[in-house]
Amino acid sequence: xxxxxxxxxxxxxxxxxxxxxxxxxPDFQEALDEAFGRGENKIxxxxxxxxxxxxxxxxxxxxxxxCIDEDGLDENGAPKGFLKLINVSDExxxxxxxxxxxxxxxxxxx
Numbered sequence: 001x002x003x004x005x006x007x008x009x010x011x012x013x014x015x016x017x018x019x020x021x022x023x024x025x026p027d028f029q030e031a032l033d034e035a036f037g038r039g040e041n042k043i044x045x046x047x048x049x050x051x052x053x054x055x056x057x058x059x060x061x062x063x064x065x066x067c068i069d070e071d072g073l074d075e076n077g078a079p080k081g082f083l084k085l086i087n088v089s090d091e092x093x094x095x096x097x098x099x100x101x102x103x104x105x106x107x108x109x110x
Contacts, residue, residue, distance in 0.1 A: 001050075003028060011042045017049035018056030031062045041071045041081025048087035053095060061085075065105060074088070084109060
């Protein structure tokens with residue numbers, strides 16, 4: 001898997017391509033760790049070119065969501081950050097639906 005990072009107006013976007021599996025998930029999670037360590041908490045994951053996601057990829061999504069949620073709320077009670085998944089294919093969406101991840105992840109929402 002390859003991923004490209006871009007930043008725009010405080011939002012970090014990762015464009016993923018290939019397979020998010022046991023081989024690639026640790027590297028991507030490390031990149032997310034670095035982003036969270038820098039205080040980046042508005043994350044978009046663009047799955048347009050992602051072909052496959054294994055259980056290791058699902059764990060990475062769960063980890064990212066947990067890190068964002070642990071960032072807390074601002075003074076108005078709104079979440080400080082967000083995690084959005086865009087351009088999710090039907091095949092990967094089916095995995096999210098079957099595992100229940102679609103219940104707590106923001107998927108294909110603008």
